[in-house]
Amino acid sequence: xxxxxxxxxxxxxxxxxxxxxxxxxxxxxxxxxxxxxxxxxxxxxxxxxxxxxxxxxxxxxxxxxxxxxxxxxxxxxxxxxxxxxxxxxxxxxxxxxxxxxxxxxxxxxxxxxxxxxxxxxxxxxxxxxxxxxxxxxxxxxxxxxxxxxxxxxxxxxxxxxxxxxxxxxxxxxxxxxxxxxxxxxxxxxxxxxxxxxxxxxxxxxxxxxxxxxxxxxxxxxxxxxxxxxxxxxxxxxxxxxxxxxxxxxxxxxxxxxxxxxxxxxxxxxxxxxxxxxxxxxxxxxxxxxxxxxxxxxxxxxxxxxxxxxxxxxxxxxxxxxxxxxxxxxxxxxxxxxxxxxxxxxxxxxxxxxxxxxxxxxxxxxxxxxxxxxxxxxxxxxxxxxxxxxxxxxxxxxxxxxxxxxxxxxxxxxxxxxxxxxxxxxxxxxxxxxxxxxxxxxxxxxxxxxxxxxxxxxxxxxxxxxxxxxxxxxxxxxxxxxxxxxxxxxxxxxxxxxxxxxxxxxxxxxxxxxxxxxxxxxxxxxxxxxxxxxxxxxxxxxxxxxxxxxxxxxxxxxxxxxxxxxxxxxxxxxxxxxxxxxxxxxxxxxxxxxxxxxxxxxxxxxxxxxxxxxxxxxxxxxxxxxxxxxxxxxxxxxxxxxxxxxxxxxxxxxxxxxxxxxxxxxxxxxxxxxxxxxxxxxxxxxxxxxxxxxxxxxxxxxxxxxxxxxxxxxxxxxxx
Ligand SMILES: Nc1ncnc2c1ncn2[C@@H]1O[C@H](COP(=O)(O)OP(=O)(O)OP(=O)(O)O)[C@@H](O)[C@H]1O
Numbered sequence: 131x132x133x134x135x136x137x138x139x140x141x142x143x144x145x146x147x148x149x150x151x152x153x154x155x156x157x158x159x160x161x162x163x164x165x166x167x168x169x170x171x172x173x174x175x176x177x178x179x180x181x182x183x184x185x186x187x188x189x190x191x192x193x194x195x196x197x198x199x200x201x202x203x204x205x206x207x208x209x210x211x212x213x214x215x216x217x218x219x220x221x222x223x224x225x226x227x228x229x230x231x232x233x234x235x236x237x238x239x240x241x242x243x244x245x246x247x248x249x250x251x252x253x254x255x256x257x258x259x260x261x262x263x264x265x266x267x268x269x270x271x272x273x274x275x276x277x278x279x280x281x282x283x284x285x286x287x288x289x290x291x292x293x294x295x296x297x298x299x300x301x302x303x304x305x306x307x308x309x310x311x312x313x314x315x316x317x318x319x320x321x322x323x324x325x326x327x328x329x330x331x332x333x334x335x336x337x338x339x340x341x342x343x344x345x346x347x348x349x350x351x352x353x354x355x356x357x358x359x360x361x362x363x364x365x366x367x368x369x370x371x372x373x374x375x376x377x378x379x380x381x382x383x384x385x386x387x388x389x390x391x392x393x394x395x396x397x398x399x400x401x402x403x404x405x406x407x408x409x410x411x412x413x414x415x416x417x418x419x420x421x422x423x424x425x426x427x428x429x430x431x432x433x434x435x436x437x438x439x440x441x442x443x444x445x446x447x448x449x450x451x452x453x454x455x456x457x458x459x460x461x462x463x464x465x466x467x468x469x470x471x472x473x474x475x476x477x478x479x480x481x482x483x484x485x486x487x488x489x490x491x492x493x494x495x496x497x498x499x500x501x502x503x504x505x506x507x508x509x510x511x512x513x514x515x516x517x518x519x520x521x522x523x524x525x526x527x528x529x530x531x532x533x534x535x536x537x538x539x540x541x542x543x544x545x546x547x548x549x550x551x552x553x554x555x556x557x558x559x560x561x562x563x564x565x566x567x568x569x570x571x572x573x574x575x576x577x578x579x580x581x582x583x584x585x586x587x588x589x590x591x592x593x594x595x596x597x598x599x600x601x602x603x604x605x606x607x608x609x610x611x612x613x614x615x616x617x618x619x620x621x622x623x624x625x626x627x628x629x630x631x632x633x634x635x636x637x638x639x640x641x642x643x644x645x646x647x648x649x650x651x652x653x654x655x656x657x658x659x660x661x662x663x664x665x666x667x668x669x670x671x672x673x674x675x676x677x678x679x680x681x682x683x684x685x686x687x688x689x690x691x692x693x694x695x696x697x698x699x700x701x702x703x704x705x706x707x708x709x710x711x712x713x714x715x716x717x718x719x720x721x722x723x724x725x726x727x728x729x730x731x732x733x734x735x736x737x738x739x740x741x742x743x744x745x746x747x748x749x750x751x752x753x754x755x756x757x758x759x760x761x762x763x764x765x766x767x768x769x770x771x772x773x774x775x776x777x778x779x780x781x782x783x784x785x786x787x788x789x790x791x792x793x794x795x796x797x798x799x800x801x802x803x804x805x806x807x808x809x810x811x812x813x814x815x816x817x818x819x820x821x822x823x824x825x826x827x828x829x830x831x832x833x834x835x836x837x838x839x840x841x842x843x844x845x846x847x848x849x
Contacts, residue, residue: 143171143203150199151192159185174200179240180288194243201244205255209246211698212681214730215720218701221674222246228625229684232600234283238593247681250695250729253611259683260608263597267608267685270598272404279400283595285393286588289581290386298322298378300560301342304333304361306349313367314346321376334359341560344375358557377564377571378431384574384581385431388424391581394588395421408591409584416580423573426566433566441566444559447519451552455543458514462507463540469503497537504537511541528554597684604628606685609676609693615654615729615762616642617673622688624672635803636689637669641784642764644692651807653784655758655765657772658805660788662814665803666768667704669788670733673766674701677731695729695762702734704768714740721753729762738771747771751778758782772810787811797821816841 143149146157146167160170163185173181174196182193202208213219226242233239248255273279303324305311311326318324323340327333333350337343343361345351351363364370373380384391395417401408428434435442475496477485484490512529515521521529528551532543600606604625618640627634640646642654660666676686680693700720717740724730732753738746750767757765758781769775772785786805789812794800799817819841823834 143175143200146170146174148203149174149196151196156188159187171200175204177201177241177244179243180236194240197240197244198246205248205252207248207252212247212249212696213678214698214700214723215702217703218674218678218699221671221701222678224626225675225678228629229597229600232603233592233596234280235286235589235592237288237589238596241593242596245682245684247678247699248683249697250611250681251697256611256681256683262594263601263683263685264608266594266598267601268598269401269406269595270600270602272406273400273595274599274602276400279397280599282393282397282400283588283592285389286397286585286592287390288589289383289390289585292379292383293386296321296379296382298376300340301344301376301564302336302340303344303346303375304336304350305345305347306333307347310346310367317367317370318375321379337361341557342564346370358553371572371575373571373575374568377567380571380575380578381427381431381567383578384424385427385429387581387585388427388429390585392421392424394581394584395424397588397591398584409587412580412584416577419573420577420581423570423577426570427574433563433570438562438566440562441559443520444555444562447521447525448552448555448559450519451555454515454518455548458511458518459541459543461514462511465510466503466507466539466541473499473503475499500537504539504541507541508533525551525554525558601685604687606679606687607689607691608685609680609688609691611680612644612692612694614643614694615764616640616644616647616652616692616694617677617731617764618642618644618646619676619686619688619691620646622672622676622686622691624668625675625687626671627668628687635665637665637672637803637805639669639673639786639805640692641766642694644694646690646692648807651784653782654761654763655754655781655783656767657754657775657783657785658766658768658788659770659772659785660768660805660811661790661799661801661817663799664788664790664801664811666788667735669803669805670701670735670766670768674699674733694764696731696764697728697762698723698730700730700732700734702732702737704735705737705739718749721756724753724756724760724763727760727762730757730760730764732757732763732765732767734765734767736768736770738769743771743774747774748778751775751781754779754783755781784808785810790814790817793817793821793824797824812841 146152146160147154152160157167157170160174160182161167164170164173164181177197179190179193179197182188182196183190188196198209209219209222213222226245230239230242233242245259250256298321301322303314303318303322304327305314305324306327308326311324314324325336327336327350330350330353333353334356337359343359345361345363346365346367348363351361355361364374398409398412398417402414426433426437433441435445477495481490481495485492485495512526512532516526516529519525528547531547532551533541534544604623620638621636622638623634623636638646640648641656643652658666658669672687676688676691677693677696677699679686680691681696681699686693700723702717702720717737721732724732734750737750737753740746741749750769750771754765754767754775757763767775776783776785784807786807787809788805789802789809790799791802792800799814816838819834819837823831823838826834
């Protein structure tokens with residue numbers, strides 16, 4: 131799949147210092163961390179916030195601002211080119227937070243920050259984004275509800291490197307040759323001991339302290355090495371592979387990232403099982419080999435138990451050696467005890483004569499008998515130990531010297547021989563483990579680079595997929611970008627309301643020239659009137675959401691949407707009350723931009739509250755005229771003063787109304803959230819008067835009836 135965020139742009143950045151916010155000190159830190167200036171620039175441009183914020187002194191927010199700044203430099207437009215007011219920016223931020231809540235990885239959460247709406251004149255970029263997102267929409271439909279799949283994705287993160295403090299302590303490299311010593315130090319010293327050796331006895335002394343000894347020169351190999359010292363000889367240090375000398379390095383990389391890598395492999399399988407091609411170069415066969423290799427690796431970086439019978443046999447033998455020996459000796463002692471108690475000595479006539487004649491001592495005779503009993507028991511004990519511990523030929527031979535030749539009772543072992551046996555088992559275990567580690571590391575090392583690539587691709591995948599999940603959740607649709615000035619849609623749903631309430635009433639609406647506008651009512655500038663709590667603000671927000679998302683290249687919350695060109699978007703939320711002179715002036719200044727020619731969309735919510743009603747009606751009327759003059763501009767102004775504004779303007783302004791269809795059986799307002807075109811909505815006070823009218827009788831009702839007449843248009847102040 132393509133990655134839109136890493137596409138080449140027309141204005142590539144050539145130096146870090148071109149990015150606002152990067153001074154010499156920060157530039158140096160970035161280069162030091164990433165190795166080269168190009169690598170640092172790439173990380174910034176790709177929005178690799180996680181790597182950037184690893185640098186001391188670069189916070190997450192600073193990293194984000196650098197990435198955004200770089201993005202706006204390379205794309206030639208920034209967030210504020212389109213989002214022209216503080217409240218427009220706030221709406222975008224709320225939307226972005228909602229979208230980010232669908233991200234499964236920190237990576238995509240961070241990179242989503244680099245998606246912001248672009249002016250219509252950057253249709254090239256908008257369409258690129260649309261194409262990028264379009265590739266994922268089907269995936270969103272297929273997997274957005276698959277909790278197992280989502281859980282796998284959330285386990286994927288940037289791969290952790292081999293820990294800097296990795297050190298193997300039971301292996302040593304011994305060098306007789308100073309040149310080789312230098313090369314070995316350079317290559318392996320950070321991970322395991324490397325020692326120069328002056329003479330053979332030093333070699334033997336050092337070798338004794340380690341379970342494995344590696345040499346790259348044969349200086350001491352011609353000597354007669356004592357038992358138990360078996361150095362491994364690798365001929366050429368320059369060719370010595372890490373996975374042979376130090377398999378722990380590769381294993382530790384895979385072990386540290388085991389969950390993440392396994393999750394990635396399962397993601398690939400899940401995608402493929404549903405017919406989605408992903409990471410195509412990685413065949414099913416390779417997937418199987420890697421999975422099998424990973425299943426043999428423990429989180430501690432060691433091969434797990436249960437996969438290698440020899441490791442299991444030796445491990446169990448070592449673990450059970452003492453207990454098996456003790457119980458075998460106990461039983462043998464008891465048997466011997468019983469045998470001795472039950473034994474009596476019967477002498478033959480010949481023996482009697484020998485004893486009397488002094489040709490034989492009674493002691494010898496007794497020793498002969500005891501020796502037989504002792505040897506039988508020792509033999510039984512050895513057999514039992516060999517059998518229960520599953521000892522092999524060499525190890526069985528060591529049992530021979532475990533018991534003294536001289537009779538001893540109770541039976542006991544020679545502790546130093548026992549120690550030798552233990553050592554032998556231990557050495558064999560370590561040797562076998564090392565051999566398995568090497569095999570495993572060799573298999574895995576072939577996957578190191580593909581795994582890095584796979585994780586990267588899955589992280590990138592999550593970016594598009596998260597957007598697709600957001601889209602699937604809210605049933606978003608790709609908008610139709612039209613040439614005419616207008617915005618029209620059918621069955622739109624305000625995302626903030628929907629996220630909060632679940633089910634809401636869909637709304638259809640149109641301004642300007644779209645196929646949704648009723649004939650003859652294609653006004654670009656509209657006043658929106660309506661009952662209190664009718665949904666005017668929610669509708670403005672909905673339009674804002676559609677426009678922002680549409681110009682981000684995202685699908686939008688409407689069943690169908692036609693979106694005309696918008697270069698700049700102004701949003702003015704409802705003010706809490708009359709503004710002070712300063713704030714009033716600032717608001718007016720923002721509207722002065724309307725004099726410039728370019729497609730502007732202005733959404734304003736009850737702007738009248740910024741100052742006193744009479745003055746504000748005049749001001750709004752003036753603003754509408756300016757908007758009207760610019761044929762590429764659109765405006766919707768929510769107002770309760772529509773009649774007053776109309777009186778003050780010469781512009782062709784349409785007034786639409788969100789009305790209550792009346793009162794329900796409980797005399798509650800029934801609101802039709804769809805604005806009625808070209809109609810000033812009845813206001814809520816009128817309906818409240820009606821409610822009171824219908825609830826009362828007699829004189830009281832007459833009073834409400836009188837008040838109700840006041841709402842009839844054209845009614846004069848009479849009696
Ligand atoms: N399309 C909708 N579907 C369901 N509920 C809605 C819809 N639009 C608005 N509402 C509900 O009506 C409430 C009021 O909406 P909103 O604030 O948009 O009305 P308003 O016309 O701007 O009100 P006011 O004139 O008092 O400012 C919302 O909080 C929401 O609960």
